[in-house]
Amino acid sequence: xxxxxxxxxxxxxxxxxxxxxxxxxxxxxxxxxxxxxxxxxxxxxxxxxxxxxxxxxxxxxxxxxxxxxxxxxxxxxxxxxxxxxxxxxxxxxxxxxxxxxxxxxxxxxxxxxxxxxxxxxxxxxxxxxxxxxxxxxxxxxxxxxxxxxxxxxxxxxxxxxxxxxxxxxxxxxxxxxxxxxxxxxxxxxxxxxxxxxxxxxxxxxxxxxxxxxxxxxxxxxxxxxxxxxxxxxxxxxxxxxxxxxxxxxxxxxxxxxxx
Numbered sequence: 001x002x003x004x005x006x007x008x009x010x011x012x013x014x015x016x017x018x019x020x021x022x023x024x025x026x027x028x029x030x031x032x033x034x035x036x037x038x039x040x041x042x043x044x045x046x047x048x049x050x051x052x053x054x055x056x057x058x059x060x061x062x063x064x065x066x067x068x069x070x071x072x073x074x075x076x077x078x079x080x081x082x083x084x085x086x087x088x089x090x091x092x093x094x095x096x097x098x099x100x101x102x103x104x105x106x107x108x109x110x111x112x113x114x115x116x117x118x119x120x121x122x123x124x125x126x127x128x129x130x131x132x133x134x135x136x137x138x139x140x141x142x143x144x145x146x147x148x149x150x151x152x153x154x155x156x157x158x159x160x161x162x163x164x165x166x167x168x169x170x171x172x173x174x175x176x177x178x179x180x181x182x183x184x185x186x187x188x189x190x191x192x193x194x195x196x197x198x199x200x201x202x203x204x205x206x207x208x209x210x211x212x213x214x215x216x217x218x219x220x221x222x223x224x225x226x227x228x229x230x231x232x233x234x235x236x237x238x239x240x241x242x243x244x245x246x247x248x249x250x251x252x253x254x255x256x257x258x259x
Contacts (some may be wrong), residue, residue, distance in 0.1 A: 009061035010148060013054060013055055016064035017165055019151040020049075023056075028146055030138055036151055037134060037196065041206075049153040050160045055137050055199035056148040060168070063200060070177065072164040078178035082186030085179055089226035097225070100232070100239065117218065117242035128210070128250040136197045136204040148196075159194040160184035166198050173229050174201070174258040183227055191220070193254065205254040212250060221245040228256040 006014070006023060006072035009012035014021060025034050033053065040051035054060070137149040154162045160181055175183065192208025211217045219242035225232045235257065236243035248254055 009058045010056045012061040013056055017216055022151045024149045049155050050162050054150045054199040057199050059184045060200035072176050075164040075177050080182035082182035086223045093226055130252050132252045134197050136202050160188050162195050163239050201258045203256045207252050210250045217245040217249040230259050
């Protein structure tokens with residue numbers, strides 16, 4: 001039986017990443033992709049690989065070959081400290097955050113607003129059901145339609161190291177690959193956050209140990225904000241860190257989008 005002929009974007013990404021893979025075309029369903037990912041996740045723990053879903057968009061297909069100048073080894077050897085990066089970025093962004101809260105924070109003092117947010121009612125809400133269903137490869141045509149997506153088996157046992165094989169980022173406010181890898185390591189060690197889906201401008205994590213404490217959710221919300229400022233600036237209803245904290249509290253997935 002002849003091999004299927006894929007479009008240029010799919011072929012370019014397969015060639016750039018160069019790992020065992022399975023292609024899901026637009027005729028596949030989100031359920032099929034999730035089932036294949038979960039099966040690969042279990043199998044990978046036995047066979048020594050980490051699966052990653054890569055959305056086959058034309059921008060990523062164009063950018064991945066240009067990352068050849070940045071080898072996997074050089075990304076891994078940077079060995080940055082994710083916690084220190086996030087603390088530094090938060091300190092550097094506080095003025096912007098104060099300005100943002102001044103506009104959208106009901107005119108209250110910045111410090112007072114942060115205290116009010118940490119005293120929110122997250123703990124009084126009913127527990128969320130653990131639902132590790134990934135969605136960021138679903139296209140704009142509706143919930144039953146996916147964008148063309150490739151499931152790769154990356155030959156690493158540390159989930160954060162998949163970033164060295166798919167080194168997105170390094171533009172505008174999106175962290176570069178070594179920074180992203182360091183932060184993924186920090187979040188995996190803290191929450192079991194596994195990078196699960198990547199495109200050229202989005203990232204979705206599967207959370208093996210969802211956050212169960214309100215205060216922890218709020219602290220990680222700050223990290224989400226500096227990792228991806230659009231989480232606050234464009235993806236919240238209230239324009240507050242509390243909104244991010246409520247979204248990630250007990251959640252089994254985290255989503256990021258850099259505009």
